[in-house]
Amino acid sequence: MEKSASDRFKTAILILAVGGLAGGLALYAAGRDDIARLVWFAGVVPALAALVVEIARSIGRGEVGLDIVAALSMSAALAFGETLAAAVVAVMYSGGTFLESFAEGRARREMHDLLSRVPRMATRYRGGALEDVPLDEIQPGDRLLIRQGDVVPVDGTLASETAFLDTSALTGESLPQRLSQGSEAMSGATNAGEAFDMTAARRAAESTYAGIVRLVEEAQRSKAPMSRLADRWSLGFLAVTLVIALGAWWATGDPIRAVAVLVVATPCPLILAVPVALVAGLSRAAHFGVLIKGAGPLETMARIRTLILDKTGTLTDGRPQIVTIDADDGLGEAELLRLAASLDQASKHPVAQAIVAAARERGLALEVPLQVVERAGEGVIGQVAGRAVIVGGHGFVAGEVAGPVAGEGAGKSRGALPDAAAGAVVVAVAVDGRMAGHLVMSDPLREGVGAMLDGLRRGGIERILLATGDRADVAERVTEGLGLDGLRAGLSPDQKVLLVLSEHKHGPVMMVGDGVNDAPALAAADVGVAMGARGAAASAEAADVVLLVDRIERLGAGMTIARAARRIALESVVAGIGLSVLGMIAAAFGYLTPVQGALLQEAIDVAVILNALRALRIRPE
Known part of the structure; x- marks a missing residue:
């Protein structure tokens, strides 16, 4: 993916900082101390200038971040002639912002026009x-x-x-x-x-489709930007740093001690550990077929409390499957299916293709149909191995073979319409001029849905809701036994958005869906998850997370990885900040010079980065 101008700028700042530090060290080793200091100074200035601009923008937005500590340490080091310490801090900070930018930019694109399936x-x-x-x-x-x-159109x-x-x-x-x-x-x-x-x-x-596009755009514009995990610690850490630095200066009258405290206090454990752990989590999730579009969505996934699920194509497979075969005693189930599937090879109808797939899964040898006539939306008529076969809706087939609906008023006699569950489709089959049986088809739950939902509850999900555009009786029958906390049926796209927004009062909300109708709700949720393998491109564009394989249980793996990556990031932050505070105290008492403080901070950085990289070894159940 092509880098943005912001990414290129951050890359350039990092190159200048690293080049300045390395060039100055080479000159210092050659005995050119004066020129080395100039080179270090030159390497620090671009990073410091960019940092000051970013701080001004943040303050304009009413935000206070850890950038202030880094700016203070670099400025103080330059002001008191500690250019090497300033150069080390510049490299650490620019490297951290580069990593954070990389994390946020991973797999994230703006939703361009939602027209991948719209006719031009x-x-x-x-x-x-x-x-x-x-x-x-x-x-x-x-x-x-x-x-x-x-x-x-x-x-x-x-x-x-x-x-x-x-x-x-x-x-x-x-x-x-x-x-x-x-x-x-x-x-x-x-x-x-x-x-x-x-x-x-x-x-x-x-028209309807254009309205859905607008809903997605509006939902994305109204969605508050995700704050960086590091910034939540900023005010407390800034206060502690200033108290120790100013206290050391006031008590000793030596400004260099304050510089040493500020250098040790440079919040690189926060700036580095968080993006490294989260990027590692992103990579690990992708290994399991879960594409998470940035560190922000991954972090939010770990805090989700409410899960809203679509039904069709999400909880269910989205493709009709044969549930039962009601065959004439003289024909048999296998033969009825074989004849129906042989004829349906000539049709592109989804139900016909499902019947063909079912026959092939059972290893049935299909014949080439002849003299095929398809009545759109009703059924197919043709010849299969010398036999006249009709496949379609019960009324259509019965009308073709006998005029009135076969079995009408006959209870459960031969040719009668079999009982079917809510939402099921009954396909009738006639052979040689007489009703031969029925295929009952439905869209069942995906395998492992119940176990996945139980696992999510154990992981901290408090509410699980179903939001579907399907009928209530169908949704209730399909989800029976899942223990959902609520079911909302017959929803339009804008009603799904309202449901998502209303659930925010219970905590962060995740929405999972696969169709164009789900895209606005995915965009409005704190984290939107799209079934990307067969789902609509609109939902994949609007979502924060895309399941690259058509398996809903991968959502559980993604949630496990998100929680573990966030936990590792927090562990790294706590350990790194703890060590930094100890180093600040040592610097305040004069045990560390600014350069020694910078080197100590580098050692702390290495430790927290190594710990953060443990996220690459997360193993979801």
Whole structure:
């Protein structure tokens, strides 16, 4: 990823500081003390100037950070002729800010335009012909052609008899919806059936998908920036430093003792240990398929108290699976599935593809279908190994083989519609002119969800909620036994944002989702987590964390790593600051010169960095 101007500037400051220290040491060793001091001075000035500018900006924002201690130590060392000590401090400080910048910039990009799946053009009827036009030119009332696989460009109404739309990225509903003439088609949905016509109802800028884009942008703008962990210690440490330094100067009348105290007090254990531990945590998390976009999100992950989960594609797999097969006694389950899957090879419908995948998983030998006719949103008719096969909705198939719905009023007789759980889809199969059975399909929970949620609770998560655009009965049935603290169903994208904001009163909030409809809530949460393997690009852009593999249990691993990395950072900070305070006391009593204090501080830095690097060996359960 290309470096920003800020990153390049910090890199240049570090190079100048290191070059000044190394060049001055070389000249000092050659006996050119006077020139060495000038070189050290020259290496310190850029770092000090940049530091003063940053302090002024921070004070303008009402913030007071540890930068003040570093500026005081460098300024005092230069003022009293301790240029070598100042050069050492400049290298330590510029190195720390460089590492911190690297941590914050890791894998983080601004959400560019959320248009990775949005069409740039649309196909419009004009004067008896078709023309491709930019989205901005579409006006209400225009008649549009939506081909198979196209994303609906604007909100509108269906002009054709039927259409089959995959709205999972917008509503969270995993199964495609069948629309009839006059129904509303939302922008951002994908045509999962045959081509259809629609009449535009709104301009592109006023449509559903554009509204979701605006929600993401607004949520990101309203999200307060994450404070650096080190700055939370700044005021106390600054006060202790000034008391010891000024006390030593007042008691002895020797300003060099104050300089030595300030040099030892340079807060590099804070400045260095925190970003090193967190960067190590970022690397470790990436090893387990959890991409965390910076040290700030990783630190916040360790403090999460409320977890909000989407259902479809997050808690569930997002792909329909066969639950039961209700076959004719004379046919058998395997043969019914084999014939249905053989015919469904000719269809791109998600349910058809799920049936084909299920048959192949069971090792069934599929035939090549012939004379295939697909009725968009209803079913498929064709020949399989010389047998007439029909696969589709129960009403469609029953109507094709017998006119009225087979089994109607017949209770559980042959051909009757089987009982199905809420949210399940029933696919009927007819063979040689008679109803042969049904395939009951649903979108089940991912494997290991229950164990993962139990582990998160043990790790400190106090509230776990479900937020879904799906129906309440479906959500309740799917999540039964998970012990959730709350369930909110039928939510629109803006309602999910409101839920996230309302949960802030319980502590830091994490939102996990995978669809475009989840993107605004991911951006509004303290930490947003996207299922990046198959999820929408919008959610991955808006999120702070992306699960690179399609396995929800990796969230538990990421949380464990975040907590351990933060704990290691805090251990390094406490140990380093403790040693620094002891060094400050020694300097105050005259046992350390400024240069010796700087070297002692370097030794402390090495110790805390080595401790911080333990984060590279974190092993989540």
